[in-house]
Amino acid sequence: MGSSLPQVYKGLDIITNKVSPQEQRLCRHHMISFVDPLVSNYTVVDFRDKAVALIEDIFARDKIPIVVGGTNYYIESLLWKVLINTKEKASTAPGLVTDRKVELEQLDGIELHRRLSQVDPEMAAKLHPHDKRKVARSLQVFEETGIPHSEFLHQQQEEEGGGPLGGPLKYPHSCILWLHADQAALDQRLEKRVDDMLAAGLLEELRDFHRRYNREKVAENRQDYQHGIFQSIGFKEFHEYLISEGNCSPETSALLLQKGIQALKQVTKRYARRQNKWVRNRFLRRVLQISPVGSLFVVTAIKSSTCWRLARGSLDGFVRVGLCARCLRGGPGPNVPPVYGLEVSDLLRWEEDVLKPALEIVESFIQGREPPAEPVKMEYDVNENKRSHRVCELCDRVIIGDREWAAHTRSKSHLHHLKKRRKLEAASRVAETEGDSGGPETLGKDSILPLP
Numbered sequence: 263m264g265s266s267l268p269q270v271y272k273g274l275d276i277i278t279n280k281v282s283p284q285e286q287r288l289c290r291h292h293m294i295s296f297v298d299p300l301v302s303n304y305t306v307v308d309f310r311d312k313a314v315a316l317i318e319d320i321f322a323r324d325k326i327p328i329v330v331g332g333t334n335y336y337i338e339s340l341l342w343k344v345l346i347n348t349k350e351k352a353s354t355a356p357g358l359v360t361d362r363k364v365e366l367e368q369l370d371g372i373e374l375h376r377r378l379s380q381v382d383p384e385m386a387a388k389l390h391p392h393d394k395r396k397v398a399r400s401l402q403v404f405e406e407t408g409i410p411h412s413e414f415l416h417q418q419q420e421e422e423g424g425g426p427l428g429g430p431l432k433y434p435h436s437c438i439l440w441l442h443a444d445q446a447a448l449d450q451r452l453e454k455r456v457d458d459m460l461a462a463g464l465l466e467e468l469r470d471f472h473r474r475y476n477r478e479k480v481a482e483n484r485q486d487y488q489h490g491i492f493q494s495i496g497f498k499e500f501h502e503y504l505i506s507e508g509n510c511s512p513e514t515s516a517l518l519l520q521k522g523i524q525a526l527k528q529v530t531k532r533y534a535r536r537q538n539k540w541v542r543n544r545f546l547r548r549v550l551q552i553s554p555v556g557s558l559f560v561v562t563a564i565k566s567s568t569c570w571r572l573a574r575g576s577l578d579g580f581v582r583v584g585l586c587a588r589c590l591r592g593g594p595g596p597n598v599p600p601v602y603g604l605e606v607s608d609l610l611r612w613e614e615d616v617l618k619p620a621l622e623i624v625e626s627f628i629q630g631r632e633p634p635a636e637p638v639k640m641e642y643d644v645n646e647n648k649r650s651h652r653v654c655e656l657c658d659r660v661i662i663g664d665r666e667w668a669a670h671t672r673s674k675s676h677l678h679h680l681k682k683r684r685k686l687e688a689a690s691r692v693a694e695t696e697g698d699s700g701g702p703e704t705l706g707k708d709s710i711l712p713l714p
Contacts, residue, residue: 263313264293265331265340268494270309271297273475276459276467277496292316299475302490303361307347310339314432326628334540341436341599343421343429346414348406362405364489366398377401382410388649390662436599437627439620440541440638447607452531456523459496465519468497472504480505495533499525545601546638600637656680 264270268278272295280294293313297304317340320327329340338344366374375391378401385400400411407414415428423430443451476492479485487498500522507515602623604616619635626633652661654670656679661667670676 263327263329265329265333265336267333268491269294271299271491273299273471276462276464278494299491306335306339307345309336310345313340342431343418346403348403363398363402366401367394374398382412384412387651390660438599438601439604440601441604441606443607448534449531453527456527468500495529496526545598602635603638
């Protein structure tokens with residue numbers, strides 16, 4: 263079962279790295295290519311409702327759901343009770359459907375945060391004014407239900423099995439396989455992934471999609487790269503190239519193309535780092551509990567990792583137990599499923615480091631045995647406040663979270679402002695000292711004449 267936001271939309275198969283028809287024939291895939299590209303208001307609630315129904319159907323057929331993907335909050339919606347239903351959503355067919363959250367996002371971030379502070383001050387204190395999406399969502403929840411977003415969250419947290427970041431696990435017997443690589447190997451693989459996409463016809467795919475779905479919007483200055491499939495990594499990076507192709511010199515077009523390619527590589531690497539950080543913060547920086555039986559399996563992998571494709575000799579054995587490697591990240595709550603790390607830095611060791619241990623872990627969970635491998639564990643600071651609210655008056659910035667504050671106070675920008683202020687304070691003290699001692703800066707013109 264796919265869990266990647268861009269992959270639910272039809273089209274852009276190359277840039278969203280969808281499984282090929284040949285790969286899909288190896289086992290049944292779900293939640294891929296079923297939403298019209300013109301739909302911009304498909305939400306995580308829509309995804310959850312459809313995916314949960316599929317999971318229940320798979321369970322009813324005595325099968326094991328395997329969730330694979332790349333959008334963090336999509337996975338959260340399946341593993342934990344973290345979402346809030348407001349009004350009924352529209353269908354996945356394109357059309358002029360009003361989405362209050364999208365309307366709110368058009369407003370200024372400071373104004374949005376001010377409005378939220380009036381109706382839900384607790385939630386406002388947890389959200390950065392620049393995080394327009396989350397602020398708009400909290401306002402939408404209040405407007406459509408009449409209940410503050412923070413109150414809904416308290417209700418979820420107070421349920422049995424709930425915790426500071428959300429409600430209880432939906433599926434208590436879950437197992438997470440996390441495919442990870444060292445940074446150097448990952449960066450190299452990411453670069454190659456983009457090159458492989460270009461060789462597979464990426465530019466032709468982008469041109470065709472732009473012509474059919476985006477050219478008219480650009481002409482009317484209403485293109486939107488923040489919602490729907492248009493927010494996918496790899497489309498907006500080529501915006502300048504696509505709108506100027508045929509309207510500029512070949513040299514300029516070539517430069518814009520290279521600019522787009524380099525931007526795609528950089529943003530992909532940045533996103534992979536963010537996903538890894540997310541896994542560690544959400545899954546690993548807390549106490550891990552081992553469930554005795556495995557029912558729902560979640561495969562997590564570096565977004566760019568194509569190691570399972572490159573090791574096709576290993577692919578069949580891996581898929582027969584229902585596992586495949588894409589990219590996904592997990593969610594909140596005190597009851598966190600065990601996370602088993604699988605090292606994929608060296609593709610030549612796929613059998614020893616990935617396939618064999620993964621099969622052993624899965625088999626153990628199916629049979630109700632404790633897996634031979636130990637789950638990944640990391641330190642968790644019980645005193646850390648992820649929602650603390652601080653204002654750095656020196657930098658004129660709002661900082662949310664203890665760790666973010668610590669990082670900010672060590673940042674080059676903050677230290678630069680701190681050094682500048684200290685210099686000004688030192689100069690001010692010198693001036694005051696000289697003034698108090700009657701130094702030349704405070705004496706009049708006559709006072710420096712020689713006495714008779």
